[in-house]
Amino acid sequence: MYISEIFGPTIQGEGRRAGRPSLFIRFAKCNLQCRGFNVKYTIDSKKYFGCDSFYAVDKNFKNQWKKLDYKQIINNIYNLSDQKNIDIVITGGEPLLYWENKDFQKLLKYLIKNNHFITIETNGTINISLQKKYQRKIMFSIGVKLQNSDEKYTKRVNIPLLQKLLKQTTNSYLKFSIRGKNKELKEIKNIVNNLDITNNQIYLMPISSNKKELEINSQQVIQQAIKNNFLYSDRIHIRIWDNKRKV
Numbered sequence: 001m002y003i004s005e006i007f008g009p010t011i012q013g014e015g016r017r018a019g020r021p022s023l024f025i026r027f028a029k030c031n032l033q034c035r036g037f038n039v040k041y042t043i044d045s046k047k048y049f050g051c052d053s054f055y056a057v058d059k060n061f062k063n064q065w066k067k068l069d070y071k072q073i074i075n076n077i078y079n080l081s082d083q084k085n086i087d088i089v090i091t092g093g094e095p096l097l098y099w100e101n102k103d104f105q106k107l108l109k110y111l112i113k114n115n116h117f118i119t120i121e122t123n124g125t126i127n128i129s130l131q132k133k134y135q136r137k138i139m140f141s142i143g144v145k146l147q148n149s150d151e152k153y154t155k156r157v158n159i160p161l162l163q164k165l166l167k168q169t170t171n172s173y174l175k176f177s178i179r180g181k182n183k184e185l186k187e188i189k190n191i192v193n194n195l196d197i198t199n200n201q202i203y204l205m206p207i208s209s210n211k212k213e214l215e216i217n218s219q220q221v222i223q224q225a226i227k228n229n230f231l232y233s234d235r236i237h238i239r240i241w242d243n244k245r246k247v
């Protein structure tokens with residue numbers, strides 16, 4: 001499994017478990033390329049656009065990724081913290097690209113058996129099945145991509161998969177990164193109206209690759225959350241540490 005970074009202990013900065021002490025495992029590779037989030041970076045003086053995890057997505061960063069098996073990942077996280085029951089956040093990239101990998105399943109099973117609460121942050125486009133009991137204990141934080149990330153991804157919104165993840169697990173939720181525009185809310189409603197979902201499973205989160213952008217977008221997103229009776233998720237790590245990595 002290709003790992004971009006393992007870090008912590010820190011706090012989860014967003015979503016339903018915001019504020020909880022957590023360790024993060026960031027898997028490398030993604031099936032999408034969200035250029036619409038407009039994070040600029042350069043490689044050999046050439047400019048690129050991506051998301052705030054571009055270094056886990058763009059294969060140009062492959063030399064920074066480590067190939068680790070599940071035992072090495074476990075050693076890494078326990079070297080960072082021996083705090084019992086600390087949350088583990090599995091993120092990316094797109095970690096569900098590894099779902100069928102035996103080591104990925106061994107990792108999940110081991111961590112759940114050892115009483116860690118597991119969140120998997122996913123873009124909700126990789127079809128998986130939850131056949132094992134331990135898999136249903138995972139909370140999926142599903143960052144559904146809208147046209148603001150890249151127009152073509154909206155066509156990949158997988159309603160049956162979203163429904164399955166929301167129904168078969170406890171506390172899983174959808175998370176929409178937006179600037180607070182009415183057209184973004186229209187798109188969100190088109191998606192959630194096709195799902196059997198409650199409003200406390202729907203978070204609106206400001207698009208923000210840095211503190212300045214978070215401050216610009218958050219008020220408008222809060223207003224939309226109030227108006228539409230959805231939940232608001234801040235991005236605490238960006239408010240505190242700006243765009244610093246591994247925090």
Ligand code: SF4
Pocket residue numbers: 030031032033034051052053054057092093094123149
């Ligand atoms: S799905 Fe997530 S990790 Fe992948 S490119 Fe889009 S924002 Fe980045």
